[in-house]
Amino acid sequence: MLKYQQIASEIELYIEKHQMQQGEKLPVLETLIKEFNTSKSTIIKALDLLEKKGLIFQVRGSGIFVRRKKRKNYINLLSNQGFQKDLEKFHLSSEVLELEIRKPTEAVAQNLHIDMDQDVYYVKRVRYIEEETLCLEESYYNKAVVPYLNKEIVTDSIFKYIEDGLGLKVGFSDMYMQIGKLTDQEASYLKLKNGEPKLTMESIFYLTNGTAFDYSKLTYNYNQSQFYILGTGI
Amino acid sequence: MLKYQQIASEIELYIEKHQMQQGEKLPVLETLIKEFNTSKSTIIKALDLLEKKGLIFQVRGSGIFVRRKKRKNYINLLSNQGFQKDLEKFHLSSEVLELEIRKPTEAVAQNLHIDMDQDVYYVKRVRYIEEETLCLEESYYNKAVVPYLNKEIVTDSIFKYIEDGLGLKVGFSDMYMQIGKLTDQEASYLKLKNGEPKLTMESIFYLTNGTAFDYSKLTYNYNQSQFYILGTGI
Numbered sequence: 001m002l003k004y005q006q007i008a009s010e011i012e013l014y015i016e017k018h019q020m021q022q023g024e025k026l027p028v029l030e031t032l033i034k035e036f037n038t039s040k041s042t043i044i045k046a047l048d049l050l051e052k053k054g055l056i057f058q059v060r061g062s063g064i065f066v067r068r069k070k071r072k073n074y075i076n077l078l079s080n081q082g083f084q085k086d087l088e089k090f091h092l093s094s095e096v097l098e099l100e101i102r103k104p105t106e107a108v109a110q111n112l113h114i115d116m117d118q119d120v121y122y123v124k125r126v127r128y129i130e131e132e133t134l135c136l137e138e139s140y141y142n143k144a145v146v147p148y149l150n151k152e153i154v155t156d157s158i159f160k161y162i163e164d165g166l167g168l169k170v171g172f173s174d175m176y177m178q179i180g181k182l183t184d185q186e187a188s189y190l191k192l193k194n195g196e197p198k199l200t201m202e203s204i205f206y207l208t209n210g211t212a213f214d215y216s217k218l219t220y221n222y223n224q225s226q227f228y229i230l231g232t233g234i
Numbered sequence: 235m236l237k238y239q240q241i242a243s244e245i246e247l248y249i250e251k252h253q254m255q256q257g258e259k260l261p262v263l264e265t266l267i268k269e270f271n272t273s274k275s276t277i278i279k280a281l282d283l284l285e286k287k288g289l290i291f292q293v294r295g296s297g298i299f300v301r302r303k304k305r306k307n308y309i310n311l312l313s314n315q316g317f318q319k320d321l322e323k324f325h326l327s328s329e330v331l332e333l334e335i336r337k338p339t340e341a342v343a344q345n346l347h348i349d350m351d352q353d354v355y356y357v358k359r360v361r362y363i364e365e366e367t368l369c370l371e372e373s374y375y376n377k378a379v380v381p382y383l384n385k386e387i388v389t390d391s392i393f394k395y396i397e398d399g400l401g402l403k404v405g406f407s408d409m410y411m412q413i414g415k416l417t418d419q420e421a422s423y424l425k426l427k428n429g430e431p432k433l434t435m436e437s438i439f440y441l442t443n444g445t446a447f448d449y450s451k452l453t454y455n456y457n458q459s460q461f462y463i464l465g466t467g468i
Contacts, residue, residue: 022347023444052286052466057406059443071410078465113256172291173465176305179413179433179456197431197456199413209293210257222413222431231312231407232286 004045007036011046012055015066026056026064054230067230074228077175090129096154097189098124101143108140111204111215119143123154126189129224133190136219145213162213171208177201182219190221197222238279241270245280246289249300260290260298288464301464308462311409324363330388331423332358335377342374345438345449353377357388360423363458367424370453379447396447405442411435416453424455431456 001009011026020026027035032043047064050056058064073090102122109116121141127134139158141149146162153161162168178200187194198219205214235243245260254260261269266277281298284290292298307324336356343350355375361368373392375383380396387395396402416424416432424432432453439448 048282054406057440057442057444062443065444067406067408069408074410077411078463172288172301173463174301174303175463175465176308177311177459177461177463179431179454179459181431181456197413197415199433206291208291209296210291210299220413222415225411225413227411229312229407229409229411231409 003038004042004049007038007042007046008049010036011050012053015055020066020068022066022068024066026066028063052232054232069228069230071228074226077227077229092134093128094155095126095128096123096151097126098122099149099151099154102140104140108215111202112140112142112212114142114144114212121146121149123149123158125154132224133192133221134224135221136186136189137216138218139214139216142211142213145207145211158214168213169208171206171210173206174204175201176203186219190219192221192223199225237272238276238283241272241276241280242283242287244270245284246287249289254300254302256300256302258300260300262297286466288466303462303464305462308460311461311463326368327362328389329360329362330357330385331360332356333383333385333388336374338374342449345436346374346376346446348376348378348446355380355383357383357392359388366458367426367455368458369455370420370423371450372452373448373450376445376447379441379445392448402447403442405440405444407440408438409435410437420453424453426455426457433459 011032015026026032029040029043033040036043047056047058051058054067054069056064057067100122101119104112104114104116104118104120106116108120109118112120114120121139121143123137123139123141125137125139127137141158145168146166149158149161153165159170163170180198180200181195182190182192182198184194186198187196199222201218201220203214203216203218204212205216206212245266248254249260260266263274263277267274270277281290281292285292288301288303290298291301334356335353338346338348338350338352338354340350342354343352346354348354355373355377357371357373357375359371359373361371375392379402380400383392383395387399393404397404412434414432414434415429416426418428420432421428421430433456435452435454437448437450437452438446439450440446
């Protein structure tokens with residue numbers, strides 16, 4: 001973790017610990033520079049990161065203010081850190097239905113920017129929140145980037161393994177959402193009825209160097225589909 | 235528009251005009267500094283803005299690369315600029331159903347951080363794409379911030395009026411999404427059937443100074459609910 005990231009997470013903890021509310025003012029720049037005994041540019045980078053995460057907003061000539069999401073039990077749509085962090089009070093689990101090495105379909109190859117003769121890991125899971133189904137997940141990992149997966153890893157957090165186990169850095173993602181009706185098969189995995197609402201979320205995850213490594217398609221149980229975004233205004 | 239925003243939009247136009255593809259490299263920092271005849275810090279701010287918008291990614295020690303969304307006709311979920319820009323090839327229109335000054339309900343007052351005796355503008359519209367319904371929209375504007383609206387303004391773009399007409403700056407937003415089934419009334423506005431899927435999107439929009447001015451609830455026609463997000467990895 002770089003210095004500015006360290007400082008950002010200390011400020012985040014401070015906001016959390018003091019239960020600061022939306023609109024409450026943080027110390028001015030000069031105070032933060034002194035407090036963290038660091039350079040102005042490092043503090044500015046830390047604040048920019050917090051702003052990007054939707055945790056503060058900065059008003060020119062006026063100060064730095066706290067942002068808070070106001071509803072509980074919503075999932076952060078923009079976080080790469082999985083469900084764990086947002087739903088930490090709930091018991092989350094995964095049931096692994098399939099795990100195998102395959103050749104990609106044309107769509108998978110295109111989304112991962114690979115050739116059709118390259119190998120991918122195919123992982124199919126149902127994810128549960130408490131005793132309810134949360135989503136059906138089908139993921140394709142570029143085997144040239146993620147050379148090994150086993151049942152234990154995919155039962156736990158794959159991203160944690162990729163970052164901690166393989167030492168890779170997850171960068172950014174493209175996400176595509178659609179609303180529709182459940183097919184027979186999807187409904188049976190989610191313990192719902194054919195034709196009921198679904199949210200389909202396709203994501204392509206990239207390493208920081210721009211290599212696509214994961215193409216995932218998640219089909220959500222509409223009863224559990226509550227998401228939030230702290231948008232930064234672009 | 236500030237200098238770095240000007241430069242960012244020139245780079246954006248350049249990418250568009252040259253139809254640059256995902257992964258294509260932009261000139262190095264030094265070249266951009268010379269080309270735009272500006273300071274290093276201004277170029278860095280311009281690049282950070284483009285990264286935040288999901289248009290480029292920067293790889294330390296390697297360069298600046300283009301990001302492209304790969305699917306057409308999806309709506310940018312994170313843009314405050316309305317549907318116009320994403321769906322510019324389509325004919326979009328609004329039908330105004332109601333426009334009046336009201337006292338807020340408790341939920342509206344809470345979301346706008348105002349008292350229950352303050353006035354709000356209530357706007358109810360159905361939005362169309364080509365001849366199809368796109369969404370039912372109910373919006374509440376804090377009248378202390380947006381003192382005047384009329385039918386002509388709300389038939390066109392309210393945000394354009396707020397920025398250009400009132401000279402206010404739209405900052406950030408909180409968004410909450412849920413999937414569910416259409417009620418009878420919603421279905422009739424959207425020309426769909428009771429019980430069919432819906433996406434409900436609630437947004438609270440803030441000025442750059444942190445004042446909430448708009449609380450909106452949009453109910454989408456699931457046939458038109460295609461969204462994308464260029465996530466920046468947080």
